């Protein structure tokens with residue numbers, strides 16, 4: 001299929017630590033097509049970053065073990081040699097990190113950093129590369145881009161630095177752009193602007209975007225499809241509408257109840273789900289969400305398979321033992337599904 005950019009199948013990432021094995025990513029599968037935004041959503045520690053960093057080859061280390069497959073336009077990423085990955089990284093698949101400081105050099109002017117990245121992969125003159133850098137900086141909304149290209153990262157505000165990083169990530173027109181909580185450290189108005197830019201970019205190019213966030217409210221506007229992750233596993237996945245209007249997993253209900261309402265001024269953060277995610281060293285048997293789930297029953301000590309349970313929605317998958325009708329009933333009773341019912345507003 002020509003439109004398929006990425007095909008991740010049964011990806012597993014395990015880290016051997018002094019305390020034991022950490023099952024950071026446990027059997028995650030998804031696809032990304034051209035022009036699509038797929039959101040990975042879940043609380044901190046659910047395995048989102050390890051998933052996307054593994055696609056970039058950034059989790060490779062002597063204590064990391066990988067299983068499954070991730071193909072970028074047919075090329076296997078998980079087992080490919082480091083040298084090949086270096087050519088792919090930046091050019092075919094690029095990432096915007098949560099913390100711009102970590103991917104920008106503090107001692108180099110930002111324009112030069114973009115120029116250097118372009119020239120590392122393409123045979124173009126410095127002047128041509130600089131024109132492209134300035135153009136990219138304009139595209140991501142940096143005013144007086146030609147002047148600003150001569151500034152150092154510390155001379156930018158947090159929001160502008162984030163934009164520089166987006167320009168850097170876009171400099172080689174990657175077919176897959178990964179944004180890992182790119183907006184978390186920013187104030188909410190800037191968050192909304194950056195999201196809008198990612199949306200525009202998706203519409204202008206035929207790349208695909210993987211957007212990682214702990215806040216479902218943030219993706220309401222940008223995502224086509226959503227994967228909800230909990231403790232290393234996907235607990236639910238579906239289209240944006242399926243996740244927002246017919247959520248099947250009690251964990252998703254909890255996330256929906258604690259979204260940031262971007263439609264409010266000022267945007268408002270609703271209460272979090274009580275309790276904490278488990279340590280991935282010894283996650284509870286069966287459904288990992290069981291200890292925090294108000295709807296858990298005996299069967300939840302077995303792991304539910306990720307499967308299609310809603311009739312007429314074969315791509316809407318979840319990992320919960322409750323009957324669909326029972327879920328719908330309890331969801332109504334719970335009544336705190338913010339965006340779906342407006343009840344939590």
Ligand SMILES: Nc1ncnc2c1ncn2[C@@H]1O[C@H](COP(=O)(O)OP(=O)(O)O)[C@@H](O)[C@H]1O
Nearest residue numbers: 015022024043044045046047048049050051280
């Ligand atoms: N290199 C590593 N060694 C051991 N454990 C790790 C390593 N990297 C991440 N982890 C663990 O994997 C889990 C998932 O982390 P992460 O993907 O960063 O979560 P998220 O991005 O969803 O907040 C966490 O429990 C984290 O401590």
Ligand SMILES: [Mg+2]
Nearest residue numbers: 048049050181
């Ligand atoms: Mg993370």
